[in-house]
Amino acid sequence: KPPEQPVADAQKPPEQPVDGAPPVPKKISEPAPPDPAPSSSVGILHVTVFQACDLNPGTRIDKTDPYVVLEMVDVKDSQFSTGVAWNAGSSPLWRENFAFRLSSPSSVTLKFAVWDKDTYTEDDLLGEATLDVTECIGAIGKSFDHMIPLQRAASSSEKPAGRIRIMVKYLAAPSSVADSLGSATHPAGVLTLVLEEGKQIRESAKDSMSALNKPDPYVVVSLGEQTFRSATKFKTRDPVWKETIRFVLQRGHQYQTIRFSMHDRDLMTSGDVISLCDFSVTELAAGGGESVVLSRDLLPNPARWGAAFQDGPVMGKLTVSATFEPIREVEQRFWLQWFGALDVDHSGCLQAEEFATFLSAVSSKSLMEADAKRIFDEANTNNDEGVTIAELAEYLVGKRAADLIDPNLLSAWLSSPVNLAPGTKQMAGGFAVESEARVQGLFGMLSDWTSNDNSYVKGLNQGEKAKHILVWNREKALLEEEVINPAINLGMRLLYQSAFGAMLRKTNKTKDMIKAMSEDQGRKYNKPDSKDKIAGFVETFHINMEEAALPIDGYETFNAFFARKLQPSARPIASPEDPKVAVQPADCRLMVFDTLDEATSLWVKGKAFTLPALLGSEEAARPFVGGAISIHRLAPQDYHRFHSPVDGRITNRHPIPGDLWTVNPVAINMVDVFTENKRTVTHISSDVFGEVAYVNVGAHMVGAMEFTAQEGETMTKGQDYGYFEFGGSTVICVWQKDKILFNGDIIAKSKESTEMLVKMGTPLGV
Numbered sequence: 001k002p003p004e005q006p007v008a009d010a011q012k013p014p015e016q017p018v019d020g021a022p023p024v025p026k027k028i029s030e031p032a033p034p035d036p037a038p039s040s041s042v043g044i045l046h047v048t049v050f051q052a053c054d055l056n057p058g059t060r061i062d063k064t065d066p067y068v069v070l071e072m073v074d075v076k077d078s079q080f081s082t083g084v085a086w087n088a089g090s091s092p093l094w095r096e097n098f099a100f101r102l103s104s105p106s107s108v109t110l111k112f113a114v115w116d117k118d119t120y121t122e123d124d125l126l127g128e129a130t131l132d133v134t135e136c137i138g139a140i141g142k143s144f145d146h147m148i149p150l151q152r153a154a155s156s157s158e159k160p161a162g163r164i165r166i167m168v169k170y171l172a173a174p175s176s177v178a179d180s181l182g183s184a185t186h187p188a189g190v191l192t193l194v195l196e197e198g199k200q201i202r203e204s205a206k207d208s209m210s211a212l213n214k215p216d217p218y219v220v221v222s223l224g225e226q227t228f229r230s231a232t233k234f235k236t237r238d239p240v241w242k243e244t245i246r247f248v249l250q251r252g253h254q255y256q257t258i259r260f261s262m263h264d265r266d267l268m269t270s271g272d273v274i275s276l277c278d279f280s281v282t283e284l285a286a287g288g289g290e291s292v293v294l295s296r297d298l299l300p301n302p303a304r305w306g307a308a309f310q311d312g313p314v315m316g317k318l319t320v321s322a323t324f325e326p327i328r329e330v331e332q333r334f335w336l337q338w339f340g341a342l343d344v345d346h347s348g349c350l351q352a353e354e355f356a357t358f359l360s361a362v363s364s365k366s367l368m369e370a371d372a373k374r375i376f377d378e379a380n381t382n383n384d385e386g387v388t389i390a391e392l393a394e395y396l397v398g399k400r401a402a403d404l405i406d407p408n409l410l411s412a413w414l415s416s417p418v419n420l421a422p423g424t425k426q427m428a429g430g431f432a433v434e435s436e437a438r439v440q441g442l443f444g445m446l447s448d449w450t451s452n453d454n455s456y457v458k459g460l461n462q463g464e465k466a467k468h469i470l471v472w473n474r475e476k477a478l479l480e481e482e483v484i485n486p487a488i489n490l491g492m493r494l495l496y497q498s499a500f501g502a503m504l505r506k507t508n509k510t511k512d513m514i515k516a517m518s519e520d521q522g523r524k525y526n527k528p529d530s531k532d533k534i535a536g537f538v539e540t541f542h543i544n545m546e547e548a549a550l551p552i553d554g555y556e557t558f559n560a561f562f563a564r565k566l567q568p569s570a571r572p573i574a575s576p577e578d579p580k581v582a583v584q585p586a587d588c589r590l591m592v593f594d595t596l597d598e599a600t601s602l603w604v605k606g607k608a609f610t611l612p613a614l615l616g617s618e619e620a621a622r623p624f625v626g627g628a629i630s631i632h633r634l635a636p637q638d639y640h641r642f643h644s645p646v647d648g649r650i651t652n653r654h655p656i657p658g659d660l661w662t663v664n665p666v667a668i669n670m671v672d673v674f675t676e677n678k679r680t681v682t683h684i685s686s687d688v689f690g691e692v693a694y695v696n697v698g699a700h701m702v703g704a705m706e707f708t709a710q711e712g713e714t715m716t717k718g719q720d721y722g723y724f725e726f727g728g729s730t731v732i733c734v735w736q737k738d739k740i741l742f743n744g745d746i747i748a749k750s751k752e753s754t755e756m757l758v759k760m761g762t763p764l765g766v
Contacts, residue, residue, distance in 0.1 A: 044282055045100040045108065045133065048167040049082050052114060052150075055090045055126055055162040065117035066092045066126060068164070072100055073109040073130070084117045084546070090162070102170075107134050112164055114150060127152050127161030136168045143169045189326045190414060191247045191285055193258070195219055195230055195427065197240045201298070201316035203264050203274060215274070216265040219318070220437045223247055223258045223281070225479045227431035229438075232265045237316070243427045246414045249281065256281050256477040260318055261434055262298055273301045273434075275315035285324035295319045303542050328397055334413060335393035349388050352376045433470060435481045471589050472749050473757045480757070482589075482635065525726050530558035537561075541637035547571075562640055563706075563723040571639075571761040573718035579647045579688050582740060582764045583717050585731050587639040588632035589755035592742045592765075596629060611734070613675040615693055616656050620681065623691050626737040630764065631674075633755065634729045641723040642696065642731050643760055644715040648686035653711055655680045658698075673697070674732060680705060684715070693734035696722070705729070718761050740765045 049068050065086050071079035078100060085092035102108065110131045116124040127150025136144050146168070150161035203215035217239050218232040226247060233239035247258075257278040264274050275298035286292060298315040342354050356372035379395040380387045413419055420426070431437040469482040524530055534552060538545060545552050547570035555561035575581040584590065596611060611621035634640060658678040678698040685691055696705050707722035709715055742765040749756045 044170070044286060045102055045137070046169045046283075047098045047100065047110065049094050049096050049098070049112070050165040050167055051091065051093045051095070052162055052164045053091050053147075055092065055114065055150075063087050063089055064092070064126070066114055067117055068094065069113045069115060070098065071111050073111050075100075086117075102137075107132070108137060109133070110166075110168075112148070112166065114162075114164060126150065127164075129164055131166060131168070133168050133170070137170045139170070143167060188249045189285075189324055190330050191249055191281065192323050192325070193221070193245045193247065193284065194321045195221065195241045195243045195245070195260075196293070196319040196321055197238070197242075198262070198298075199238055199317040199319070201237045201239065201262065201275075202313070218263050218265060220261045220263060220273075220431075220434050221245060221258060221427065222261070222434055222478060223256060224477055225432065226429070227434055227437050227479075228427040228429045229431065230427050231425075234265075241425075243425045244420070245427050245429070248414065249285075258284070259434075259476075259478065260296075260298075260320075261301070262315070262318070263438065272304050274304060275299060276301050277318055279320065284320075284322035287322070288324055291321050291323050293319065293321045330414070332393055332397045333419075335396055336389060337419070339389040339393060343389060348390075350392060355387075355392070433479050433481045471755045471757045474745070474762070475757075475759065525558040525562070528556060531555055531561070533558050534561045543637065547639075559725050562726050564639075565641065565720075566639060571718075571759060573761040574763045576718070579686075579717070580766055581717075582645045582689060582766065583643075584632065584758050584760050584762050584764050585645045585694070585721075585733065586632050586634055586642045587760050588634050588731070588758060590630065590632055590746060590758050591750045591753075591755055592628065592630045592746050593750060594628050594742075595626060609675055614695060614732070615681055615734070616654070620683075620693070624693060624734045624736055628735040628737075628740055628742070630733045630735070630742070632731040632733070634724065634731070636726070639760065640725075640729070641760075642721055644684065644709075644717055644719045644721050645694075645733060645764060646684065646686045646689050646692060646717050647715070648684040648689070648692065649714045650682060650709060650711050651685045651691075652683040653680060653707070674730070680707075682721075690736040690739045692736075693732075694721075695732040695734070696724075697730040697732060698724075 047070065049070060052066065052068075055064060055066060065084050066088055067084045068082045069079060070081075080098055082094045082096045085094060110133055111128070112131070113128045114126040116126050118124065129148040129150050131146060131148055133144075136142070144167065146166045147163050148166060149163050152161040198217060198219075201215055201217050203213070214235045214237055216232055216234045217236070219230040219241070221228045221230075228245050230241050230243050233241070257280050260277050260279070261273045262275040264272050266272070277296040277298050279294060279296065283294065284292060296318050298318055300313070300315055338358065339350060342350060342358055352373055355376050359372045359375070375396075376387065376392075379392050428437075470479055471482055472478075473480050525533075534555060537543070537558075538552060547566045549565040549567055552561075555564065571587075574583050596609075611624055612618045615621045615624070656679050658676050674695075674697055680696045682694040682696070683691060684694055698705060704725045705722060706725075708720050709722070715721065743763050746756055746758075746764070
């Protein structure tokens with residue numbers, strides 16, 4: 001049986017050999033060690049799984065659906081998978097790229113296994129191979145092209161299993177880069193990125209390039225919560241930008257990718273994201289102070305062109321260059337430049353009073369005058385009245401700079417003209433997400449003009465009235481805008497964010513009408529003709545049907561599709577053998593709070609949001625006084641089955657009748673959604689986490705929630721517990737006091753009142 005890895009479609013490359021450095025790696029194999037030794041040698045091993053030849057499935061069937069699982073031998077958590085090359089036959093082409101982070105590499109062996117994907121039964125192993133890449137590590141920067149014979153298992157046919165073509169290349173990061181990226185220093189350094197040019201940019205994946213109809217391309221660049229936009233180059237397939245971005249890299253950025261989205265500007269609309277490519281931060285920073293120049297193929301945007309074009313064609317090529325400067329060097333330049341400006345008499349020295357005044361202006365925290373004097377005296381090794389600028393800068397960089405410089409001031413200084421070479425063109429910045437960075441057409445500007453609030457505000461406690469809902473994608477490490485149907489969005493805001501809507505909500509007739517609508521919609525989606533809506537839903541919300549247990553035409557009704565099961569490998573469970581690790585119960589937008597009081601101060605401001613109101617009685621709430629709460633909001637586009645977050649036994653389950661208001665953030669602070677809506681409360685008894693109250697909250701268009709486990713049954717974490725039928729919905733978990741410690745990245749985003757997009761089975765807490 002193959003490893004339980006999620007398998008996605010492969011992207012088809014151009015029918016040409018690879019030249020130069022392999023494309024951007026999709027994944028980094030190992031998480032960053034907490035505090036690597038400064039002397040450790042860190043490098044990146046780039047692996048391109050190019051193609052296979054003469055594959056033989058050992059059956060009469062000529063067609064195969066092969067994919068490759070690769071890993072580093074004897075290295076934990078280094079296993080990844082290519083996409084499936086559907087109906088590829090004996091010579092599939094992948095050209096997929098992976099990057100493995102190596103610390104003090106000496107001898108490294110890669111293992112490859114080629115599998116034949118089977119939708120209904122276990123996948124078949126076609127052949128295996130190993131590759132010793134020690135020679136590659138000894139020849140830094142050199143590409144090695146290997147055609148390796150595949151060995152078949154002893155029990156299989158004796159026919160040859162075929163061959164697989166692998167390309168490897170090792171890049172060793174300079175020690176200053178490795179130390180900065182891997183250390184706990186905050187921030188780690190500065191990445192200067194130059195968007196150089198594009199070549200042969202296509203405006204459509206469907207049509208051949210026209211000599212007359214040329215695109216108007218511009219590029220949006222995103223890393224985490226930083227988004228930038230280039231200038232538009234009109235009527236050209238070979239744009240040249242030469243525009244600069246400076247990213248202040250925080251700890252962890254070396255394991256993220258920078259997304260480049262190619263747009264075609266349109267006079268009337270906001271234009272299309274026609275193609276995409278990614279670059280890893282680690283690869284861009286690998287050159288240190290030396291410039292790294294990289295080119296990538298642009299691939300069709302599946303959200304624009306649909307699943308039929310996800311394998312190609314190549315939409316052009318993008319070239320960028322980058323240099324990395326460790327934070328020590330950046331801070332030293334910062335201090336020297338500012339101290340030089342303060343040295344009005346050009347003596348090369350500063351007085352204690354001058355230093356104290358300056359430090360109070362730039363510090364990231366409040367400093368008393370005595371603190372500034374103490375720092376100055378420590379730097380004044382010869383005990384005279386002044387300290388040379390060079391000595392003071394060196395002292396601050398070595399001991400105090402990371403605590404003293406306000407990160408916002410550092411970012412502003414890096415982007416200021418005084419710190420850039422003359423003639424440098426900068427990309428426009430300050431955007432929260434890619435959708436905000438798009439150049440608005442006429443219709444977009446009219447929409448913004450008529451909107452009550454068009455702000456892109458991060459934080460639900462501030463932005464619940466804004467037009468845009470922003471969520472943090474945990475998997476991509478990227479801030480994104482949630483996709484909502486414009487008509488539904490308008491209706492929700494009319495009902496929940498207007499005086500007219502407030503008046504309607506007070507009437508029983510409105511509540512009855514919403515219930516009746518939800519029930520009627522549920523009946524319609526249980527009819528056979530409702531399956532005609534599945535394809536449009538998949539296209540609108542970009543549903544990955546490769547994860548589903550059945551193909552798109554395998555569902556008899558829309559509700560059967562909506563409550564679809566996934567392949568077991570699509571949602572691996574974190575630490576399945578360790579009962580001390582709790583997992584996400586659903587694909588959702590997540591917020592966590594240590595107490596109910598914290599929840600009401602940061603987000604849920606309903607007057608009736610209390611534990612007794614949520615759980616149904618004072619008696620039910622008593623065990624959870626002072627406990628933590630996690631809120632898991634499901635949007636219509638999410639996988640809508642819910643699972644157990646812990647190992648435990650179902651001791652009680654009871655329904656609580658109520659209304660069916662929406663659980664979308666536009667309504668959370670306008671209606672007491674979680675305590676007024678229909679819901680079911682389940683009590684789970686866990687040996688590790690004590691008693692957990694598991695609350696399924698119904699919502700508008702959610703007429704039913706079905707359960708697959710009954711009272712008295714024992715569940716393991718990640719086990720299927722039931723499903724919601726059509727609509728958005730929510731799972732709330734209430735934990736006893738001091739029984740769970742949520743993961744740090746989740747806590748950080750929740751304190752910003754920002755929902756985190758997570759997948760079922762990923763870690764929640766311990």
